[in-house]
Amino acid sequence: MNRIGVFAFYDIDGIVDDYVIYLLEKMYPFFNGILCVINGNVDEIGEGKLKKYCHEMIIRPNEGYDTYAYKEGYFFVKDRYENIDEILFFNDSIFGPFFPLDEMFSKMEKKDIDFWGLSRYIGGDENLWGLNNFDRVPEHIQTLFWAVRKKMIYSGDFDEYWRNLPEITNYKEAVSFHEMIFTDHFSKLGCKWDSFIEPGWYDRFCLYPLMSFPRTLLEHCRCPFIKRKSFIDAPVFLNSPVKGGEGFALINYLSQKTDYDVELISKNITRTTPVDKYFEALAPVFFICETETVTENCEYITSNVSVVIENPEAYQIDMISEVADFGNADVFIYCKKENEEIIAKEKIPNATVINGNKSGFIGIINELREKVGTSEFLLYLNCNASDKEKKCDYENEILQDGAEHIELERDFSMFYNSLHSFKNVAYCAEFLSKRKEFGVLISLNPTHDVFCMDYSITAQEKEKMQNMLSEMGIKLPLSEEQKQIRNIGGSFFCCTNILKPLFRDCLEKVEEKCKCGVSLTEYLPPILAQNGGKFTAVSTTWEIASGRLFTTKSLLKGLTGVIGTPDKFNYYSSILHRSKGTLEFYETFFNPKSFRERVYMTLMALLSKKCFMRLQNIKQSDKGEKYHYDTFGAINKDVTKDDKN
CATH class of the missing domain: 3.90.550 (Spore Coat Polysaccharide Biosynthesis Protein SpsA; Chain A)
Structure with a gap:
């Protein structure tokens, strides 16, 4: 298979850590060419490391997140290479591989599909960001590691998709304007897709298996990669879609059950992340x-x-x-x-x-x-x-x-x-x-x-x-x-x-x-x-x-019992939101605040967390256009907002 890789890289200090080189070294044999698209800059040592495994390199402004790095990389490799069977997009937000990659590639090569990804977001939860026209988040492959095949590459629809991509200035827009939309958009155009991590029992208990059950995916699905965020996001909400919870189990499993050098993980996380964040995420x-x-x-x-x-x-x-x-x-x-x-x-x-x-x-x-x-x-x-x-x-x-x-x-x-x-x-x-x-x-x-x-x-x-x-x-x-x-x-x-x-x-x-x-x-x-x-x-x-x-349980019970009620404020996030809102509300009486700030603090104290976030989304959408893709793939710039918002 004539497979070309587009690797999106960003580091605030321009340093290429060894986990990145290990990733590229193991990926290298499966590609006829790898393009590295660097958002921002890279130091001289890092550039030398990348050139060992990347056939081409683009250094671009740090704009548009990995989505725009993928976009620029796509048009570059399409012009540079002929008769491409597959373009695989991946970035530096993953650690691994932990298992031989031919297991994944051979499995996916046998499938009659047009695009695929390592993992998928299960979806069905309410779209609280409200930056596109989905009331609920659709099921979609995740763009940390995904591939498109020849039918899509040369159909014209994929080119049009990239050319119509809205401007992206933050993480929420990157997810809302690309990752959340991509799978649904091309499925409606008749393209078939799948993910390497197949549906399993864990789907019933979470929305984001790669973050909620990474150790399970390693043990039972031989998932070759995990997210860096597994060692950064604290386990505040068990199996929630945006928080971790298995950092400790993961680091133990990788250390004891695989040949992966876990110091590749510790050296990157400790260099880039404050100690209190990764310590709470690991809870070691x-x-x-x-x-x-x-x-x-x-x-x-x-x-x-x-x-x-x-x-x-x-x-x-x-x-x-x-x-x-x-x-x-x-x-x-x-x-x-x-x-x-x-x-x-x-x-x-x-x-x-x-x-x-x-x-x-x-x-x-x-x-x-x-x-x-x-x-x-x-x-x-x-x-x-x-x-x-x-x-x-x-x-x-x-x-x-x-x-x-x-x-x-x-x-x-x-x-x-x-x-x-x-x-x-x-x-x-x-x-x-x-x-x-x-x-x-x-x-x-x-x-x-x-x-x-x-x-x-x-x-x-x-x-x-x-x-x-x-x-x-x-x-x-x-x-x-x-x-x-x-x-x-x-x-x-x-x-x-x-x-x-x-x-x-x-x-x-x-x-x-x-x-x-x-x-x-x-x-x-x-x-x-x-x-x-x-x-x-x-x-x-x-x-x-x-x-x-x-x-600790006794102390927490005493504190939450003052605010919590059996019928309403009966779980951690709602109690935390109400406590913050109450403190903000009383602060309006003691510190000089503008009328706008007083209204904001009062609403935070009175509204539930979900209603408060909806109100914030309305405010954000008033600042500019709201984008969505229609059934036929064209972009609508919707300046009249959804009634449901």
Whole structure:
């Protein structure tokens, strides 16, 4: 088959990651030619990588999303090549392949069809965007990976389709003006189509199987690709069409059941995505120290581990000596008080006890860097009391009322949590040795009353964090919502090589400057892993996890019970929408707002989420023309809006 590929590529930094090259390398044998259409630009190294597998290359402005890249690529290859049997369009939004591609291509070549895709959107849901004339989203193939055959290529209808394509300026328009319309349009013209992923039992439970059941499609359908968004979109709504939910299951399956190098995934995701987004999407919780299997070469593994214990009190030293199994690890105990130094030498005789006045892991790690820097792994066990400064006024009120024991109880809980999560360093080291996509293990954060939620860092704190990272030579995307993963308590287990940015004498002063409400160094371990192209995982125990689960459930039940009602606001998204609307409504009384903003906030408080989105769509459609394709393939520019909108 004379198959030509059109590959659409975009990267905000112009970097071509290795997962892209692996994708092209595996696709290359199935094509007589591959055209790479680059939206935006590409660096010199990336261009050299792409030229190895792409016969032609077009660099165009970053306009029209992948849809317009496909359009330009289509007309280019049609003019360049003769007697084309199939043009396959694909982009860089997929990871893989995970299985031999001849399975997919041989299966689809046998089908008497005119166009096909890797996957399909099942459809039938209400078209809330309202940017075309479909009341409900039709079933359609998804344009991340799709192909057209000779009948369509040379019919003239396909050319006309592209020439009549409306201008595309955002993601919703890309879906509404092309992906949602394409399958229905050409089906009505008599073209036959199919998808590699066939209908299955999962269709009953979702609209978007590739996002809702990717592991199932890998295991049972040998689907060769998955979406990058599986590791970015958080599982807020189980099996919903737009959110993920299987990132953790996916990364485990790919690591354990396939030959695919999962570091190709971690290096791309960590470079392009804020840590809080992919951490929530993965939700990687492991019960590493709960295994009953004896680790082979335990003595050798632990000899590659350094343990640093910061400022333990006497009771903590007792607990460490009773609970922890450090094996042959080099143990360093940093003490400020002489009596605790004496107890440490008695209880943990093989440890090196150091007397000093430093606090904060940057300063201590720098002091010990020559000793711990040669180890492959590091356990940092922070025994310090937590910051006295609080971000929660309610907590201050409690303390002022004389309930200081709450703070002490919390400190004990965090230490207990960390100690038991990393109690066997051999198991932790073995895990990071086998799962190379992970670089840091942190403990499960507490869910007590004063820690029932993660506060976003303030603009001031974010600026301080950026300054601290700049001092380390780290440039990474920080979340626009100013959310980061806070490692409460400060203990962690990691691959030592990710700590290299810390080995600078100037950073100790930076650490002191970066204390604002909370010590920003609590946010550092996941960021250091990200800088090294590694994911962060949680290590915990069944006891701790079950306690957190039921505590969180109780807290959530109490909060949602205030707003939710059995007959109306009885699910998460409606409660969240109403809560936001209520807060916005009350804000109109305290902050200066325009009349338009007041109306907007009031409507958000009063209307359901669905009605509110419909109202937004009416507003958007008033700004310009609304497009749809009629039965015969021509474009209508519908300036009189649908009554149903």
